Amino acid sequence: MAYVTTADGIRASYDMSGKGPALIMVHGASQDNLSWQYNIDFFSSHYTVYALDLPGHGKSGMPGNGPHRRTEDNAHYVLQFMDAQHLDESVLMGHSMGGGIVAQAAATALERIKGVILVDGASVNVVKSSGYNSSIMEMASINPGDWFEVTFRTLMGSATDPGRAEEIVTDARRCIPAVAFADICAFGGFRMEKILDAVTCPVVITEGAEDWSVPPTSAREVESRLRRQGVPVEYLEWNGTGHSPQSECPHIFNPETLAAMQRLGM
């Protein structure tokens, strides 16, 4: 565990491992860098892996004006983390809400992002898939911790080991409720469809076939749009798997995702 302070004064906590090109992993809503505990060692054989905690998550500091409620602010934080690490370029891997963050970063800093991996994070049509209208947002704001626990419990794939599912839920429960609700705002308010035109780097899209939060139909739509733009894309989907394939089936996720990244020259 290490820390660096971003230009905005946020203490950014991260785990670092391995040697090679930089690969920054960005977790999803209500989680932290433990999301990547079954992936860091594997990818660190090929990359210098930075598993980053977003502001207010894990051991990272809280921004002075409270938790980030916009994906754009989290993307800015990731790019500032790169600055603080003196990384001219990096590959970015983002899970769920983190997928929107890394896509936004890639759209903002074209020359610095050499590829992105959207792990159940190709989140177009988010209002339709996740139902986040004003009424649902009001419900989530009342009790974000329990709201997320129930969400996570219903996001597991049918083939996922129950013990692993409990681990994922336990990790999600540790999040500060105000931060968890800010994540809901960031995820529910982000419109990936509006920034896809600006993404030019290679993209790997991974999906659990049973994910209902960022469902395969959304991910396929992102794949089609990027292909039409001439962006190199790889699409991977695993049966029996829910919203967190990197934790639910790392023995499949790790080698197949790495192979796709290598095919795209990341």
Add this chain to the structure above:
Amino acid sequence: MSIFFQENYLGRLALAGSADAFVRQHSTLAQLTAGFRDTTSGASAWISVVGNQVHAGTGNKNDELFCFEGDTGSFEDLRRGFPLNRLVRQHRLTVTGDLRACVQNWLLLYAITRLTATLEN
């Protein structure tokens, strides 16, 4: 009308809830009555949790803090094990009454209604 609103079915669900460890884990000091209303047929039901005991019945109990409302298809899906939270997120079930009391008991409501999947099998 969905089978969910039959007295026998609700009795089985209440028995399963009273015996379930996950429900017990989230029902400490609970005192809650939730209502359910099929807007297609007009049928209604209630589920009540007092301490570790789950009770359920048809009609109105008159101390429901809030009510889940939806059409027959929604309650048939709930009965088949489709998660309550997803029906709400899909806007197929809506909550009337005390929204705060509903979401403050979100885990308990999920814990009980998830048992419909075991009754289905």
